[in-house]
Amino acid sequence: MNRIYTSADQLDFKIPDLPSLPAPGRVLMVKPTYFDVEYVINPHMKEHVGAVDKIQAANEWEHLVDGFEELGLTVDILDGVKGLPDMVFCANQSLPYVDAEGNRKAVMSIMRAPQRRGEVPLIEEWYRQIGYEVLHLNPEKTKSFEGMGDGQWHFKRRLLWGGYGYRSSLDAYEQVSALLDVPVVVLKLVNEKFYHLDTCMCMLNENSVLIYPDAFTEESLELIHALFDTVIEATQYEAEKLFAANATCPDGKNVLIQQGCTDVNKKLRDAGFSVHEFSTYEFIKSGGSVFCMKLLYW
Numbered sequence: 386m387n388r389i390y391t392s393a394d395q396l397d398f399k400i401p402d403l404p405s406l407p408a409p410g411r412v413l414m415v416k417p418t419y420f421d422v423e424y425v426i427n428p429h430m431k432e433h434v435g436a437v438d439k440i441q442a443a444n445e446w447e448h449l450v451d452g453f454e455e456l457g458l459t460v461d462i463l464d465g466v467k468g469l470p471d472m473v474f475c476a477n478q479s480l481p482y483v484d485a486e487g488n489r490k491a492v493m494s495i496m497r498a499p500q501r502r503g504e505v506p507l508i509e510e511w512y513r514q515i516g517y518e519v520l521h522l523n524p525e526k527t528k529s530f531e532g533m534g535d536g537q538w539h540f541k542r543r544l545l546w547g548g549y550g551y552r553s554s555l556d557a558y559e560q561v562s563a564l565l566d567v568p569v570v571v572l573k574l575v576n577e578k579f580y581h582l583d584t585c586m587c588m589l590n591e592n593s594v595l596i597y598p599d600a601f602t603e604e605s606l607e608l609i610h611a612l613f614d615t616v617i618e619a620t621q622y623e624a625e626k627l628f629a630a631n632a633t634c635p636d637g638k639n640v641l642i643q644q645g646c647t648d649v650n651k652k653l654r655d656a657g658f659s660v661h662e663f664s665t666y667e668f669i670k671s672g673g674s675v676f677c678m679k680l681l682y683w
């Protein structure tokens with residue numbers, strides 16, 4: 386049975402008769418002690434090598450921790466590691482899941498950039514300590530997969546959305562689908578400034594999503610419109626400069642987003658969401674914002 390969907394005409398699946406995917410109640414964050422822009426692996430980093438204000442970054446990060454706690458989420462914190470400046474983007478090293486029987490599992494990433502590969506075993510070690518089953522992709526059958534940077538769970542559904550083109554390879558999703566026994570709707574990314582799915586798509590709730598449309602092919606946009614009733618679109622300015630689509634909505638109601646996304650925030654409020662703004666300017670210098678500064682897990 387084909388469980389990888391690349392175009393809307395293939396969407397034949399029935400919603401399986403399984404308990405729905407619970408909303409995650411926990412958040413992992415990695416301290417930004419060693420965060421900086423030390424190399425260039427995405428276009429946003431180009432002008433910012435060595436230009437992170439460490440004190441400002443620490444403040445922004447602390448506020449975000451508070452923001453998650455205020456929503457009632459439990460925040461687990463790992464120390465940063467010297468020489469791994471991007472480890473703060475802890476959405477990228479893995480994809481966690483809880484199956485219908487309540488077993489917690491994580492698929493570990495194969496990072497595209499050699500500079501980031503050392504982060505993965507450290508996150509794997511953390512998973513082992515908290516009792517997750519750790520799963521690996523076969524590196525001979527896929528080049529790369531960057532966890533929740535490119536994989537997003539459909540809110541409440543056992544359905545994965547997978548981005549590919551820059552960081553994750555399309556063939557990775559066949560393995561992810563088999564390892565976790567879930568269907569995957571794959572979306573092709575075509576604008577290098579939006580190199581991860583989480584830079585151009587933010588799951589809001591079962592029926593709503595926030596996207597930056599120019600980051601996708603027509604076929605991918607059709608898939609998005611086929612599976613969501615409400616598709617909120619970010620403007621180029623807010624998506625590219627403010628990482629509007631790198632927001633996160635852990636509970637289907639509250640959206641945490643970089644501050645200043647005036648147009649998107651109005652659309653979100655009109656659609657019934659509560660908006661909480663955070664400054665993540667120091668992290669945007671490296672190509673990430675609210676979504677990828679944390680890992681939601683069960």
Ligand code: ARG
Nearest residue numbers: 427474534581671672673677
């Ligand atoms: N500098 C990091 C990289 O290029 C930023 C990652 C941000 N994460 C994200 N999911 N957008 O890998």
